[in-house]
Amino acid sequence: MPSARETELLEAAYRYVLTHGLADVSLRPLAAAIGSSTRVLLYLFGSKDGLVRALLARARADELASLADIGTGPGVMARLWEWLATPAHRPLLTLWLEAYARSLVEPDGPWAGFARATVEDWLEVLKASQPVEVRDTPEGLASRTRELALLRGALLDLLATGDEERVSAALA
Numbered sequence: 001m002p003s004a005r006e007t008e009l010l011e012a013a014y015r016y017v018l019t020h021g022l023a024d025v026s027l028r029p030l031a032a033a034i035g036s037s038t039r040v041l042l043y044l045f046g047s048k049d050g051l052v053r054a055l056l057a058r059a060r061a062d063e064l065a066s067l068a069d070i071g072t073g074p075g076v077m078a079r080l081w082e083w084l085a086t087p088a089h090r091p092l093l094t095l096w097l098e099a100y101a102r103s104l105v106e107p108d109g110p111w112a113g114f115a116r117a118t119v120e121d122w123l124e125v126l127k128a129s130q131p132v133e134v135r136d137t138p139e140g141l142a143s144r145t146r147e148l149a150l151l152r153g154a155l156l157d158l159l160a161t162g163d164e165e166r167v168s169a170a171l172a
Contacts, residue, residue, distance in 0.1 A: 003044075006045075009036055009044060012034035013051065014059070022095060027048055048110075056111065056114055060118065084158070085168060093155060100114060123145070
């Protein structure tokens with residue numbers, strides 16, 4: 001169980017990386033920005049990689065909590081897109097994209113498994129929205145894989161261009 005100080009610093013570091021990104025984060029500027037020291041961060045998280053893993057877990061928890069609020073059943077794709085397209089979620093989604101891409105090019109680092117885990121998370125959300133008789137069929141898996149690919153591609157386009165109107169129209 002993390003200490004109160006560890007939780008406090010993790011939250012502060014999470015807010016920092018939502019604004020500044022995670023890929024090139026340096027402990028010294030991060031520690032100064034959140035009112036700590038590199039020594040304390042290393043003590044609490046073991047290493048920079050340990051801190052990165054903790055931040056990725058924190059981001060994933062944020063994402064999963066939001067996805068849990070989407071609900072299931074008809075209209076889940078529209079509700080997912082509405083959530084993805086909300087400007088307030090851009091920092092989290094930009095961080096998600098950064099971590100997703102980094103886990104593909106550095107599969108043995110602190111990013112290891114992040115992309116795969118998020119694909120599985122999203123497939124589970126989409127699975128829960130499918131009729132029971134379809135969920136565990138090859139067709140059900142193919143359908144939710146197609147939906148996930150469409151959402152992920154639209155998200156990449158939205159993050160790259162900011163053109164919500166065009167991308168939303170394409171999804172509609």
